[in-house]
Amino acid sequence: MKHKTFFWFFLPTGLAMLLFIALPIVSVVIQSVYTPHEQVIIEVENCGPFGCTKATTVDNEATAALREAQPLGRFVGLDLYFNRGHLATQEIAASWSSSASIGEFFSDIFNLPFYRALAFTLTYTFVVTPLLIVLGFVIAVAVNNLSTWLKGPVIFFSLLPMIVTPLVGSLILFWMVDSRGVLGAALQYLANDPGLSLKSSTPLTWIMLMVYGVWSSAPFAFVVFYAGLQTLPQDTLESAMIDGATRWQRIRYVVIPHLMPLVTFVALIQLMDNFRVFEPVVGFKAEAHATTLSWIIFNDLGGETRLLSSAATTSVLTIIGIAILLLPVLVRTWRDFNAKT
């Protein structure tokens, strides 16, 4: 295909991505080094019968005019990145020198909003991703052994947690684990503690969110692995059997190596998706115990005040985070591509 033809074919989609994915990144970076104007303060001298007093008032007109003229705000460089709401370098330094033990230091860090969100996001990503891969694999092997007429319905029901809207899925589970819901009641009964509430404990909230994560994403891994199992090389399996390999050995030395490229694929997609985890925090009303990077951006953007600059700063940090997380996988994809072409 000629360059010119390619250009015209690719133009619409390229333009869409350029305008609405690439430029917003630029916009976020720019916004993150500006902060809203402070109010313009003027000094007024009030002279009355008892002499003159000086008072400071806010010049609303001038403030509005300034905000109108420079909607981005005033330039502050990297200040926002290091303030308390983000990397909080000063607070960390202070805590480092003042705290008596390493535990105290960490609990100080955990109280800073950005690090709190980062801690949960990373824990969530690295706990949920391997678990859902394992669960998906086991389901795929089990379904593959079913008789043909059962496979259809089983796959149908297995797809549901993945297909359903994330917010809706988390709400459905949230209502069930509510202390008045069926699962909540069952847990209270099992733990023999009528006051047990998943919502009021930080570790239990974390576990609840991660269980939701595995529940909603395992079907994806299942479907991919299930499809992979359909293309298993039967010759290799048979020769393994002739050599006396047990069922477990066949899975370990034939099936798993065959599925390895798919594991990489699922891991890549799920790392991306789990790092942006957001809806469950809203659905489970978990923000008191677990926040994520996406959630703090949302929190800054919403509400009355709309802290756009602060949200932009967190966004830049999040983008840097996902870049670090995916760099090894991207390098690998690139190498695979080169090998193929």
Next chain:
Amino acid sequence: MDAAARHRSPALKIFSALFIIIWLVIAAFPFLWTFWGSFKVELDFFSKADWMNALTGPLTVLKAGSPFTGEGYEGAWIQEEFWRAVLNSFLVCFFVVCTSLTIGTLGGYALSRSGFRYTIWLLIIALIFRALPQMTLVSGYLLPFFEWNLWGILPTSIIVLVAINQPFTLWMLHSFFEKIPKDLDEAAMVDGCTRFQAFRHVIIPVMWPGVITTGLFSFLLAYNDFIVTSMLLSKENQTMVPKIASFLGTTQTEGNVMFAVAAVVSATAPLFVLVMFFQRQIVSGLTAGAVKG
């Protein structure tokens, strides 16, 4: 394989069957439970006294005269005007799917037919774009959209969703077009067609399976989106998912949680139908992405 080789010990068979049953309960039970409970009053669905109340609904009988009541649905659809959100959702989905497929097929076709090195780079860039959390992009949109008065209306959200959807659409359609033999359109071009005519008359008639599958995923993305629609749409233009979220925030009086439950069931129903009819396409679509990995 012969029967002897496939033979499995009974213990393994039982374990495997048991596992599948447990998984099915975990996967499907929450939906059945919520569907059943959506026809109850709140004090039955969230029963302090006995969880069995959600099944039998004694208070629903007291209040409505029968164990089933449509109160939640009535409240959500009529009183809170959920139908408006449903309408908006379907408008958004329709236009997102159409636009996204139109520009996606052109781009995906070009990527699959151009042997130059930049196609690989474009695909890698698309993959990087796919990795960006949508929330970070939304935070980039807000200020310019406020400045240009684009905030709050449906077309803005549609275009944004189309763009966010493009990386995935491109990857998927690219791998589908790779499977269509190159000889097909090249033969047409030898016969004197231009590239676009070859695409129009030769490729379009055979591309539908791939396009339908990709369209399904575009639909799901637009339908399930919460981040873009909740941040970029004004209250009157809200789609279903942000509307459900708004039920939770404002309505804490008794009975109003049931509006949310009813709305959740209403929003899930179309997805059930979709999976029922397009299960094969969804499975093959997920796999097509995987094969190219």
